[in-house]
Structure formats: structure tokens, C-alpha cells
Amino acid sequence: MASSRFCEVQQAPPIEVFAVSKAFTDSTNEKKVNLSVGAYRTDEGKPWVLPVVRKVEQELAADNTLNHEYLPILGLEAFSTAAAKMLLGATHPAITGGRVTAVQTLSGTGGLRVAAEFLGRVLKYNTAYHSAPTWGNHNLIFKQAGFTNIAPYRYWDGGKRGLNFDGMIEDLSNAPENSVIILHACAHNPTGVDPTQEQWKKIADVIEKRKLFPLFDSAYQGFASGDLDNDAWAVRYFAERGFEMMGTQSFSKNFGLYNERIGNLMVVVKDTACIVPMKSQLTLLVRGSYSNPPCHGARIVSRVLNDPALFEEWKGCIRTMSGRIIEMRKGLRERLEKLGTPGTWDHITAQIGMFSFTGLTAAQAKHIADKYHIFLLSSGRINMCGITTGNIDHVAEAINDAVCNITN
Amino acid sequence: MALTPVRTINNLIKNTTPSLYHVAARANSWWSGVEMGPPDAILGVTEAFKRDTNPKKMNLGVGAYRDDSGKPFVLPSVRKAEELILSQKLDKEYLPISGNAEFCKKAIGLALGDDHPALTDGLNVTVQGISGTGALRIGSTFLSKFFPGPKTVWLPAPTWGNHVPIFKHVNMDVQQYRYYDPNTCGFNFTGALEDIRKIPENSLIMLHACAHNPTGVDPKDEHWDELSKVIKERKLLPFFDMAYQGFASGDVAKDAYAVRKFLADGHKICLSQSFSKNMGLYGERAGAFSIICNDKDEAARVLSQVKILIRPLYSNPPLHGSRIVATILNTPELHSIWLNDVKGIIFPSSKQFNMAERCEGHNFSLFLNSSIWLNDVKGMADRIIAMRSKLKANLEKEGSVRNWTHITEQIGMFCFTGMTPQQVEKLTKEHSVYLTKDGRISVAGIASTNVDYLAHAMHQVTK
Numbered sequence: 001m002a003s004s005r006f007c008e009v010q011q012a013p014p015i016e017v018f019a020v021s022k023a024f025t026d027s028t029n030e031k032k033v034n035l036s037v038g039a040y041r042t043d044e045g046k047p048w049v050l051p052v053v054r055k056v057e058q059e060l061a062a063d064n065t066l067n068h069e070y071l072p073i074l075g076l077e078a079f080s081t082a083a084a085k086m087l088l089g090a091t092h093p094a095i096t097g098g099r100v101t102a103v104q105t106l107s108g109t110g111g112l113r114v115a116a117e118f119l120g121r122v123l124k125y126n127t128a129y130h131s132a133p134t135w136g137n138h139n140l141i142f143k144q145a146g147f148t149n150i151a152p153y154r155y156w157d158g159g160k161r162g163l164n165f166d167g168m169i170e171d172l173s174n175a176p177e178n179s180v181i182i183l184h185a186c187a188h189n190p191t192g193v194d195p196t197q198e199q200w201k202k203i204a205d206v207i208e209k210r211k212l213f214p215l216f217d218s219a220y221q222g223f224a225s226g227d228l229d230n231d232a233w234a235v236r237y238f239a240e241r242g243f244e245m246m247g248t249q250s251f252s253k254n255f256g257l258y259n260e261r262i263g264n265l266m267v268v269v270k271d272t273a274c275i276v277p278m279k280s281q282l283t284l285l286v287r288g289s290y291s292n293p294p295c296h297g298a299r300i301v302s303r304v305l306n307d308p309a310l311f312e313e314w315k316g317c318i319r320t321m322s323g324r325i326i327e328m329r330k331g332l333r334e335r336l337e338k339l340g341t342p343g344t345w346d347h348i349t350a351q352i353g354m355f356s357f358t359g360l361t362a363a364q365a366k367h368i369a370d371k372y373h374i375f376l377l378s379s380g381r382i383n384m385c386g387i388t389t390g391n392i393d394h395v396a397e398a399i400n401d402a403v404c405n406i407t408n
Numbered sequence: 409m410a411l412t413p414v415r416t417i418n419n420l421i422k423n424t425t426p427s428l429y430h431v432a433a434r435a436n437s438w439w440s441g442v443e444m445g446p447p448d449a450i451l452g453v454t455e456a457f458k459r460d461t462n463p464k465k466m467n468l469g470v471g472a473y474r475d476d477s478g479k480p481f482v483l484p485s486v487r488k489a490e491e492l493i494l495s496q497k498l499d500k501e502y503l504p505i506s507g508n509a510e511f512c513k514k515a516i517g518l519a520l521g522d523d524h525p526a527l528t529d530g531l532n533v534t535v536q537g538i539s540g541t542g543a544l545r546i547g548s549t550f551l552s553k554f555f556p557g558p559k560t561v562w563l564p565a566p567t568w569g570n571h572v573p574i575f576k577h578v579n580m581d582v583q584q585y586r587y588y589d590p591n592t593c594g595f596n597f598t599g600a601l602e603d604i605r606k607i608p609e610n611s612l613i614m615l616h617a618c619a620h621n622p623t624g625v626d627p628k629d630e631h632w633d634e635l636s637k638v639i640k641e642r643k644l645l646p647f648f649d650m651a652y653q654g655f656a657s658g659d660v661a662k663d664a665y666a667v668r669k670f671l672a673d674g675h676k677i678c679l680s681q682s683f684s685k686n687m688g689l690y691g692e693r694a695g696a697f698s699i700i701c702n703d704k705d706e707a708a709r710v711l712s713q714v715k716i717l718i719r720p721l722y723s724n725p726p727l728h729g730s731r732i733v734a735t736i737l738n739t740p741e742l743h744s745i746w747l748n749d750v751k752g753i754i755f756p757s758s759k760q761f762n763m764a765e766r767c768e769g770h771n772f773s774l775f776l777n778s779s780i781w782l783n784d785v786k787g788m789a790d791r792i793i794a795m796r797s798k799l800k801a802n803l804e805k806e807g808s809v810r811n812w813t814h815i816t817e818q819i820g821m822f823c824f825t826g827m828t829p830q831q832v833e834k835l836t837k838e839h840s841v842y843l844t845k846d847g848r849i850s851v852a853g854i855a856s857t858n859v860d861y862l863a864h865a866m867h868q869v870t871k
Contacts, residue, residue, distance in 0.1 A: 004676065004702040005556050005610075005645060012712035015719060018505070039501060047499040054497070061494050067480040068729075069472060070690040073451070106538065106722035113721055122442060140720040258502045259727035280445035287448065288573035289545050289721070290538035295691035296728035 017136070020375050029373035033391050035382040036375050038189070038354055039258055040321050043388045048321070050256045052313045056303045066299075073283045073291065075104020076298040082305035083249055083264040087218060087232055094239045094268050101275045103282055104293045107263035108219045108250030109137060114265055115215060115246050116145035117285045118278075119180055125213070128180040129172070131155035133357075133379060135189045135217070138182055153181070156191045161347040161359050163193050169206055177211040185218035185247065186231040187353020190381035194224075194352055200234045204241055214243055219250040224353045226322035228315070239268050251301050253354065254318055260297030325354065328387040335396035341403050356382050364402035372398040449569060449844055457842040465840035466858055468849040471621065471821050472690055473788055478855045481788070483688045485746035485781035489735040498731075503724045505715040507536020507696075511730035514737035515681055515696040519650060519664055526671060526700050533711045534698040535718065536725045539690075540651045540682030543697035544574050547647060547678050549717045550699075552578035554710075557610035557645065564588075564600075564614070566846065568621045568649070571614065585613070588623045593814030593826045595625050601638055609643045617650035617679075618663040619820020622848040626656070626819050632666045636673045646675050651682040656820045658751030658789030660782070676700045683733050685821065686750055686785055692729025736781040746781010752790045788852075792821065795854040802863030810870060821852050831869045839865035 020036040042048045060066060074080070080102040085095060094100050105111035119125045120142075128142045132152035142150050153175070154167030172181065183203075188194055195203060207214055216235050222228045235247050249264040251257050265282075269275060286292070304310045326349075333348040348356055360368070360380035368374045374395060376382045387395055453469035475481040506512065512534040516527060526532055537543030552559060552575075559580045563571050564587035572582050585607065586599030607613065615635075620626055627635060639646055648667050654660040670677055676699075683694040697714075701707040718724075736742045793816075800815045815823055827835065827847040835841045841862060843849045854862060 004706060006554065006699075006701060006706055006710055008556065009554055009706070009709045009713055011709045012716045014712075015505075015715075037502070047501050049497070049500050053500075057494060061490055067482050068486070068689050068691045069480050070470075070684075073448070106726070109719075109723040110721070137720060137723065140716075144717075144720040252502075257500055259500050259724070261722060261724070261726040274442060277442045277444040280447070281442060283448065284445045284573065285577075287541075287570060288577045289541070290693065291541035291570065292691070292693070294538070294693040294726040294729065297726065 015136070016377060020377060023369065024375040027373045027375075031391070031394055032373040032375070033386055033395060034375050035386040035395070036377055038253070038383055039385065040253060040256060040354070041385045041388070043324060043390070045386070045388050045390070048256055050314070050317045052304060052310055052317055053256060053300055056300050056310065059303070060299055068295070071104070071292050071295050071298065073286050074279060075293045076295065076302055078306060079262075079298040079302035080104050080264055082302060083251075084266045086228060086305060087221065087247055087249055087264075087266060088236055088239055089229065089232070092236060092239060098272050099269050100266060101269070101279060102264050102266040103279070103286075104298055105248070105263040105265045106290070106293060107252055107261040108217065108248050109141065109263075110261065110293075111248030111250070111263045111265040112138070112141050112217065113145060114282065114285055114289075115248060116142050116147065116180075118282060119213070119215075119246075120146040121285070122281045125178050125180055127151070127176055127178070128182060129153045129175055130182045131168075131184065131188070133190055134182065134184075138217075142180075147180075155188075156193065156357060158359065161344070161357070162350070163195055163199070165195070165199055169202060172203065172206045172212065173210060175210055175212055178213060179210075180213045180215050181207060183214055183216050183234070185216045185221065185235050186233075187220035187224035187355070189219065189353070190355050190377070190379060191357040192351025192353050192355045193347075193357070195234070197233060197237075200237060204238055204243070208241070208243070214238055214245040216245065216247040218247055220253055220353050221249065222254045222315070222318040223322055226319045226326075228318070242270070244268055244270055251297065255301055255304075255314070257297050257300065260300070261294060262297030262301055325384045328384050328392065329356070331389075331392050332387060332396060335393065336399060339396060339400045341400040343403060354383055354385055356384055358382055358399065360399065360402060361406070364406045367402045367406045368398045371401070374398050453842050453844055456836070460840050460842070462840035464858070464861055466842065466853065466862060468841060468843040468853045468862075471685070471850050471852070473685060473688060473821070473852040474855070476791065476855050476857070478853070478858075481688055483746065483749050483781065483784040485736050485742050485749055485784045486687060486689065486732055488742060488780060489732045493731055493735060500727070503536070503727055503730075505535075505718050505724050506711065507725045508727060508730040508734060510734040510738065511694070512536055512696055514734050515683075516679075516698050518660060518737060519653065519667055519679060519681060519698070520671065521661075521668065524668075524671070530704045531701050531707055532698050533701060533707050533714060534696055535711070535714055536730055537680065537695040537697045538722070538725060539684050539693040539695035540649065540680055541570060541574065541695075542693065542725075543680035543682070543695040544571070544649060545577075545721075546697040546714060546718060547680055548575045548578045548580060549721075550714055551612060551647075551678070552580050553717070554713060555612060555645070557612060558608055560611060561647070562604075562607050562611060562613040562644075564616065564620070566622055567614070567616070571649075587620075588625055588824065590826065593625070593824060594817065595627050595631065597627065597631050597634075601634065604635070604638050604642065604644075607642055607644060611642070611644050612647060613639060613644045614647045614649060615666065617648045617653070617667050618665075619652035619656035619822070621651065621820070622822050622844070622846060623824040624818030624820050624822045624851075625814075625824065627666070629665055629669075632669055636670050636675065639670075640673060640675065645678065646670055647678040647680075649680050651680075652685055652820050653681065654686045654747065654750040654782075654785040655789055658786045658793070660747060660785070671700065676702065683729065686788075687733060687736065687746070687781065689729045689732060692732065693726060694729030694733050740779055742780040743782055744779015745783035746785050747779065748783015748786040749781060750785010750788045751782070752784065752787010792851050795851050795856075795859060796823065798856065798859045799851075799854065799863055802860050803867055806863055806867040808867045808871065821850055823849050823851050825849055825866070827866070827870060834869040835865055839868070841865050
């Protein structure tokens with residue numbers, strides 16, 4: 001057989017979150033639970049297409065004036081403007097001062113990639129910091145975008161199961177000038193641990209002093225506390241303090257539009273004259289990557305954000321989702337405490353958003369998967385949305401068993 | 409807009425001491441060093457067109473199909489597919505990194521034939537991409553990392569402008585082989601063969617499968633046969649860009665001749681496909697990237713690496729467009745109506761019939777219609793071919809003595825008219841006809857109501 005150009009290509013390591021999900025799908029155990037992938041589930045354990053989304057899709061389909069023409073390279077402007085206002089607040093001085101620009105992106109990942117390409121290739125930054133731990137893809141994205149120096153800043157304190165604030169401040173204080181600092185706007189993935197407002201102020205102090213560049217990853221606005229303004233506090237604070245910064249937004253979770261890839265990249269500048277050249281460079285980056293973004297998701301979100309009645313309806317949906325998660329957090333903690341599971345479990349309710357860093361070890365996670373067919377990540381991260389009133393006892397039992405019987 | 413004092417000072421410093429400028433700039437803003445990027449040639453044309461107040465203005469710049477009233481055309485097969493999808497109330501869960509599996513299967517099946525041995529043997533890696541651009545970018549990214557030959561892509565001269573940055577952004581070089589002959593406004597077969605024979609062995613060569621953009625000039629089948637031989641002799645890896653299958657001749661099999669011939673000749677090709685034009689799904693970004701591998705094991709390894717590259721781009725692709733494509737291609741009736749619609753774009757003399765007539769007596773709730781799509785595609789192709797004929801005929805009627813045969817010989821959405829940049833400028837300034845400087849017109853932008861205006865204008869600037 002003729003030899004091939006590609007015979008040297010090695011099998012790539014599987015990406016954990018998808019491998020774990022596959023293990024769940026393959027399992028035939030009737031009590032199986034998927035606590036790995038980050039998608040919302042109803043109390044019946046089913047995906048939830050938001051009623052307001054279905055309603056808007058019907059409207060769009062019935063609208064014969066709509067077609068499938070190309071969006072501009074930087075996307076649907078009505079969407080981007082509304083999304084930026086959602087993040088900063090419509091009356092934020094940065095917005096009213098014309099110092100905010102935003103472009104549509106391929107969800108949060110796409111926003112981060114465009115941001116990284118711009119910061120790396122146009123501004124020639126080469127250093128980025130991310131929290132330890134962070135969403136697995138942060139590192140890959142910046143690496144692919146050409147950053148040569150990617151380092152962690154301390155974040156998760158396994159001992160107290162909370163924020164290692166002093167460690168974080170120390171590491172940021174040692175970061176070289178122009179380092180890009182990736183910050184989770186709220187509902188930190190994977191830990192669920194967010195800084196307090198006082199802590200954010202001190203973080204801002206260091207970033208300002210060291211002339212670092214803040215990049216906010218906002219994938220859960222509204223989804224964390226149920227309140228859009230609450231969840232945007234850190235981003236707004238930084239903008240108000242006069243930072244130049246970027247914020248990426250994902251509408252996968254808070255709109256349940258996972259597979260439509262709808263996101264936004266927001267930039268806050270000091271000098272409005274920079275906006276036009278900056279957009280021209282972003283245009284070149286997007287053009288050489290995918291030409292222009294998909295319109296379906298953008299239309300849906302734009303319709304909702306720009307219509308007061310639909311906007312209210314959507315806020316109701318967010319409260320439903322975040323409310324159910326908070327219920328499950330309470331329930332899980334109560335059960336673990338009732339079972340007398342060794343250790344403290346208040347972090348389950350102190351943490352916020354979709355994920356919880358339970359503190360379970362990789363060995364314990366494996367035990368839970370093997371014995372109970374409950375699938376979580378080896379980091380101990382669980383997706384709270386995978387918990388329902390129907391399986392919460394089973395999950396609590398499994399965690400209790402693992403903590404009691406599996407030690408390192 | 410008046411310069412702020414800060415910028416005025418910056419400009420002063422910039423003109424005197426460049427290094428000081430950068431220091432001062434950094435002190436004020438992160439972005440002050442950002443230079444203005446070059447404007448996009450094609451979008452610039454559309455912007456100028458929008459500003460023009462002449463009621464007779466024509467936009468022949470951007471490559472998007474228009475119906476005979478000059479309006480965007482949503483294919484009947486697409487509307488039907490969307491209705492069905494909506495009624496199924498499916499969820500919006502993440503697609504896998506590689507995309508919608510049904511879509512991938514049907515897409516490569518459309519290109520090669522559903523029962524092609526490469527597919528039945530599982531030799532293909534096919535992933536969903538953000539339309540053609542995204543598919544090409546997945547390809548360029550994969551090749552820049554894993555292609556064992558020279559990290560250079562050989563492109564036809566000329567080629568779609570965006571091919572260059574797609575490869576340059578992944579740090580690959582670009583070179584050209586002769587393709588278009590400006591003397592004949594046709595294919596430079598001898599020149600292409602000569603240049604390809606000189607390409608270093610084991611290199612990467614890009615080919616437009618059909619309806620070459622920007623020239624509209626395609627090799628004949630015999631030319632493709634010869635190209636295949638020479639490319640094989642040089643041991644080159646062919647990367648086909650197929651953005652117009654069905655849209656060129658109105659026949660999906662005919663338009664795939666080169667791709668299928670190369671496979672039959674034993675080439676293990678790379679292929680990017682776009683459904684922007686042939687399904688009118690421009691803004692939904694439906695495309696696919698494929699590599700034909702040696703065996704199943706290699707295909708699995710290659711797929712695993714491709715997924716690693718997609719993840720840090722955008723994690724997983726958008727569903728909506730891919731679902732429409734899969735629905736159409738999966739349902740025989742919709743499929744053939746689509747084929748007819750596409751053909752109708754090329755030959756509008758075919759009877760255009762309305763949905764109600766077609767639907768009569770059929771139960772569409774489950775049978776969604778790949779045959780409707782084939783009809784739609786034929787419709788589009790038919791209309792374009794008619795506009796080509798009319799334009800040529802009208803130019804002759806105007807009394808032009810130039811040779812305009814290339815207008816009807818070229819194929820697909822675009823026509824390289826042969827007009828010089830000066831003539832183009834005159835055409836725009838004096839007649840409000842907008843096109844790119846290279847003389848390329850989008851035939852899709854011509855309607856039966858303005859083809860004579862265009863012919864008159866073209867004659868005025870070329871006589």
C-alpha cells in the first residue's frame with residue numbers, strides 16, 4: 001500500500017469533558033447521572049429550550065422579510081450593542097461616552113480566540129495569566145493564538161475550599177507589565193468561587209498598579225445569582241475605574257443557545273479615535289478565520305434584548321434556571337451534613353453558578369463513576385444542573401461513600 | 409472628528425522621535441499603536457454602492473445570488489426544511505466538536521456520491537466548518553501543523569482573495585501557478601501545466617473544484633484529466649475548494665467531476681465545501697472540511713487532531729444551517745426540488761413553479777425534500793446562464809466589436825469581463841455600476857430588467 005503523508009499523525013489525547021460525557025452516554029445503568037458537561041438540565045434531567053427562545057424562533061420563521069444573507073464580518077450590530085449594554089448597563093459612563101465597541105463572535109470560545117489573536121498578533125502581547133484552575137480551553141486558546149508565556153495565578157484554595165486571595169494578589173503583583181489577565185466575571189468555572197466586592201477592588205488595584213490588561217470571561221451573566229446586574233458587578237466596576245479592557249460574553253447558558261454559537265467581544269477604550277482602526281484589525285482576523293458569524297442565534301438574542309416584553313420574559317427564565325441550581329445546592333449540602341460526611345460542605349452553597357468544586361479527588365471521582373455511574377470530572381468539578389430531585393439522594397450517597405472510603 | 413489634544417501630541421512625537429511616540433502612546437492607551445487595516449476590496453464596493461443615489465445603480469460586487477427582481481432568494485427547499493425543523497421542537501444542546509454528524513455524512517456524500525467506496529470504507533475525515541472559510545481554516549491549521557511537505561500552498565493566479573490570509577494566518581507561505589489567460593479570458597492550460605510541473609514534490613496545491621472565483625473560468629474535463637496526471641507525478645496533495653457545487657452547471661454530479669476524477673485516480677484529497685451559495689444559506693455558515701485518508705486507523709488519528717484544533721477556535725459549530733442542509737439532503741423529495749431550484753438560478757428559462765403546485769398531493773410532514781432542493785439549485789443556475797447569454801447578446805446589439813465569448817464560456821457566479829481598472833472606474837463613476845477593480849462581475853447581481861443597461865454601460869467604457 002502506498003505510504004501516506006499522515007502516517008506519523010499520533011492519536012491526540014481525548015478532551016476530558018467530552019470523554020466523560022461519552023462514558024455517561026455509553027453507560028446502561030438506569031440510575032446513571034451526568035455531572036460533567038456544562039449545560040442546564042430541568043428537574044426531569046432534560047435539556048431546556050427557553051420558551052422565549054421558541055417563541056422568537058417561531059416569529060423569525062414566520063417573518064418572510066428575513067433571509068439568510070451574510071451578516072457583516074463583525075456581526076449583527078443590533079445584537080452587539082444590546083449585548084454590551086446588558087454587560088455594562090445601558091447608562092454606564094463608558095457606554096454613554098462612546099468608549100465601548102463590540103463585535104459578534106462564535107460564542108464565548110470564539111470571543112476569547114478573537115481577543116487573544118488581537119492582543120497577541122496586533123498588540124504583540126505574549127504573556128497571559130489564568131486562574132488555577134480555570135476552564136481547560138483558556139490555555140489552548142491563548143497558545144493557538146501565539147502567546148508564548150501562559151502562566152497560572154493561584155486561585156482555588158483546596159484547604160479552605162474557597163479563594164486563595166493572598167496567593168492571587170501575590171501572583172498578580174509579580175506579573176510583568178502588559179500581561180493579559182483572564183478573569184471570570186462571575187460563577188467561576190470550574191470552582192464556583194467568586195471574589196467578594198472588596199476583593200475585586202483589591203484585584204483592580206494590583207492590575208492597575210502593575211499595568212496588566214484585564215480580560216473578563218463572562219459566560220454566566222444572570223445565570224449565577226439570577227440577577228443580570230449583580231452578576232456584572234465586577235466588569236462594571238473595572239470599567240468605571242477607567243480600565244481599558246475586554247469582556248467576552250457567551251449566550252450559550254443564559255439563553256440556552258449552546259449550539260447556535262452566539263457570543264460577543266466587548267472592548268472598552270480610553271480614546272474613541274482608536275475604535276475604527278481596532279475594528280479594521282478585528283475584521284482582518286475574523287475574515288481569515290471564518291469570514292462572518294452565523295445569523296440565527298444573533299437574531300434570537302437581539303430580538304429578546306431589544307424588546308422590553310421579551311426581555312422581561314427572558315429574565316424570568318434566568319431566574320428559573322438559577323433558582324433551581326440554588327435549590328439543588330441547598331439540598332446537596334443538607335444531605336451531606338445529615339449523612340455526617342467528613343469535612344465541611346458549606347462551600348456547596350457558598351459557591352455560585354453551574355459548577356461546584358466539591359473537593360473530591362480524582363480517585364474518589366473514579367470510584368463514584370465506577371460504582372454509582374455518576375460521572376464527574378477528575379478535578380472534582382460537578383455540574384449542579386445534573387442534579388435533580390430524583391437523583392439528589394443517590395448523588396449524596398455516592399459522595400458520602402467516596403469521601404468515607406477512598407483516600408489518597 | 410477633531411483630534412483630541414492627546415492625539416495631536418502623539419502625532420507630533422511620532423513625526424519626530426518614533427521611540428518616544430511608542431512610550432507616550434503606551435502611557436495613554438493600549439491601542440494607540442493600532443494601525444488602520446486595509447479596507448476589504450469587496451465590502452468597500454458595496455459600501456460605495458449604498459452611498460450612490462442613482463436609481464439605475466447596480467451592485468455586481470459581492471458574490472451573493474439575487475433573483476430576477478434583484479432580491480435575495482430564500483430557496484423554497486430551505487423554507488420547507490426550516491418549517492419541518494421548527495415543528496420537531498429539537499433541543500439546542502452543543503454539537504460535538506466535529507459538528508452535526510448527519511450533515512457531515514450528507515455533505516461528503518453530495519461531493520463524492522453517497523456510495524463512494526472511500527465513504528463506505530470509512531476513509532474520510534469530515535468535520536463541520538464555519539462555511540467554506542471556516543472549513544479552509546480548519547484545513548490550513550491542520551496542514552500547517554501536520555503536513556510533512558513544504559509549508560507552502562500553491563494557489564491559482566488569480567484566486568479568491570481570502571485564500572491568502574487563511575494560510576498566512578497559520579504561518580504558511582503562498583505561491584502561485586498560472587491559471588487565467590487574460591488574452592483569451594480563458595484557462596491557461598499550457599501555463600498551468602508548466603508551472604505545476606515545476607512545483608517541488610510533495611507540496612500542497614489548491615484547486616477550485618468548479619466555478620472558479622474570481623474568473624468563472626474552469627478547466628474542461630480533459631484538462632482536469634491531464635492535471636490529475638501531472639499532480640500525481642509531482643506527488644502533490646490536492647486541496648479542493650468547492651463552494652459552488654450545483655451552482656456552476658446546474659448539475660451537482662457534473663460540478664463534482666474534478667473531485668471525483670482525482671479520487672478515482674488515487675489522489676487522497678483535502679476538500680472544503682460551502683453551502684452558502686447552493687443552498688442560499690450565506691449567513692448560517694454551513695460548510696465542511698474533509699480529508700481522505702489511507703485507512704480507518706489513520707482517519708481516526710487525523711480526526712482526533714483536527715478536533716484539538718477546532719476546540720480553541722470556537723469549541724463546536726453552529727447548528728441551524730447544518731440542520732437545514734442535512735434535512736434537505738436526507739429527504740429525496742426536498743433534495744430534488746433543491747436541485748431544480750439551483751438549476752433554475754442558472755437557466756431561468758426552465759419553468760418556475762410555485763410551492764403549492766409542487767406540494768399538491770404530497771405529504772410533507774415527514775418527506776422533506778432533497779428533490780425540492782435540486783430543483784431550487786437548477787433554477788438558480790439556469791437564471792445565471794440566461795443572464796450570461798443576454799449580456800453577451802446585448803453587447804453585440806450595442807455594436808461592440810470586442811470578443812465577449814468568455815461571458816458565456818465562463819461558469820458560475822462570477823465573470824472576469826476583461827475590463828481594465830480604468831474602464832472599471834469609468835463604469836462605476838459614470839454609470840453607477842459597482843464591481844471590483846479586477847473587472848470581476850457577479851452575474852447573480854444582473855436582472856432581466858437591467859441587463860441591457862449594463863450592456864450599454866459596458867460598451868460605453870470599452871468601445
